[in-house]
Amino acid sequence: MTAGAAATATRGPDEVLLGFTHALRAAGVGVTHDRGASFLTATALVGLGDVAAVRAAGRATLCTGPDDLERFDQVFAAWFDPRGELPRSRPAPEGAPAPALLPENDPGPGAGEQDDDEVVRAMASEVEVLRHRDVAALSPAEKARLAGMFASLRVRAPVRRTSRHERWRRGDVDASRTVRASMRRMGEPAEIVRRRRSVRPRRVVLLLDVSGSMSGYADALLRLAHRMTHALPRSRVETFTIGTRLTHLTRSLSLRDADRALVAAGESVPDWSGGTRLGESLGVFLDRFGRRGTARGAVVVIVSDGWERGDPSLLAEQVARLHRVAHRVVWVNPHRGKAGYEPVQQGVLAVLPHVDDFLAGHSLATYAELCEVIARA
Structure with a gap:
């Protein structure tokens, strides 16, 4: 038995099941702490020996709607081995992308410099492709690799x-x-x-939309906020989530470990993958943190696709208020950089006259561009 297999064998069932909930969250399913606890309780009742029962328990406790079922099935098939009792680790399939690291062992006597150059170029090309991929379309393994690449973002304070x-x-x-x-x-x-x-x-304020239509980007956006929080001077970054209500996440993201910070943030957000009332949420933010508070003279970044269930005129009014208070307002739309995109959503059309920059936000490369825009603000 190899060292990796031995380590897998020592993992308890609860650890593997919790790891599955984290993989679901990375895939865009809005798994909260309460839903994860319900999943553990349900699997304890049905037993780990029945794969179909565990799958049904997960679909009942972890999925919030029909859109989550397909992602659940994909992650379940990738995480568990259906040929035996659960939980069981599944070996990495052949041809799976390897981490973008140089080989640890020295090349054999027959390997030349040309072969080394080709390996390095291939790995660099793979990393560059991943930087430009749409975050919402990545597999759980690709999202795990992308999480480690956020440290490469060059963040400078305005x-x-x-x-x-x-x-x-x-x-x-x-x-x-x-x-x-x-x-x-x-x-x-x-x-x-x-x-x-x-x-x-200058202070940087991040307002992140965590509604259902943005669930595929929520994990990456929180990692971006965590990177900015720890890269810029102390107390210069404030992070909020907006959906059906406003939630202050700066304290949760102050944890040094990114994974622990994201778990703490997920437990703090009550409206994860819920509806969208951007106008009301921005109004609450301005009333509490506006003219004489956090937003005054700051660079405010709103990350949202603009799907507003409320009155678009209210959203336009609140963004106009924000523009009068802040030094610069940047609106980031994950769909902005996709081929054929047109700003036809009522929410986007309502706010465009009141923002200074309208940027894409669907990949690590676009997040790097956002960091440059913030630094030059």
């Missing part, structure tokens, strides 16, 4: 000029400091001191 000045090698002459330096030398000429306006990082 800055603003303050009324204070600081000493600098170029810029305007600092007359007072230059005169004082000359006085210390008894009136003899001294080095000319120059200064510039000091800068401070």
Whole structure:
């Protein structure tokens, strides 16, 4: 028995079943903590020896609608081996994409530099293809690989000029400091001191739509928020979710481990994969964190597909209010970068006159572009 097989054999049933719920969440199914607990209770009642009963228990407790059933079946088939008792690990199929790492062992005596170059190019090409893939269309294994690639995002804080000045090698002459330096030398000429306006990082506010139509992108968006939270200066990133209500997630995402942070965030959001009332949620955000609060002078990023069940005019009114308070408003739509997309949703048409940037947000490459837009704001 290999080391990997031995490690799998030592895993308890609850660990494997919880891992299955995490894989479902990564695939876009809105699995909450309560649904995961219900799944464990149901499997304990039906027994792990009956594959069909476990599958039925999972479909009943973990799926919220018809759209989740197909994804559930795909993840169930990939996670469990239906040929034996559950839970049982399933070996990786031949031809499955390997992690984008260089080979650990030295090449054999017959391998040349040309073969090494081809391997490196193939791996780099595979990573580049994954960067441009639609997050919602990835398999659970591809999403797991993509999760590790968020650390490669280059995140820089937007800055603003303050009324204070600081000493600098170029810029305007600092007359007072230059005169004082000359006085210390008894009136003899001294080095000319120059200064510039000091800068401070702007706050970045992320408003993430976690409604049912955005469930396929929710995991990636939370990972993006976690990356920004820990890459930018302390207290410079605030994250909220919007759907049927507003939820503040900054404290949950402050956990250093990304997976633990996402679990904590999932447990904090009561309207995961629910409806969409963007106008009302933005109104609550502005009332609590608007003119004199978090949004004042900040770069506000709204990530949503614009499917609004409420009145689009209310959404337009709230985004207009936000534009008057914030330094810059960026709207990110996952469908923006897809071929043939047209902004025909009423919610999108209502907010376009009041946003500064309208960006795509369906892949890691588009998230990198978003980071650059934020840094230049």
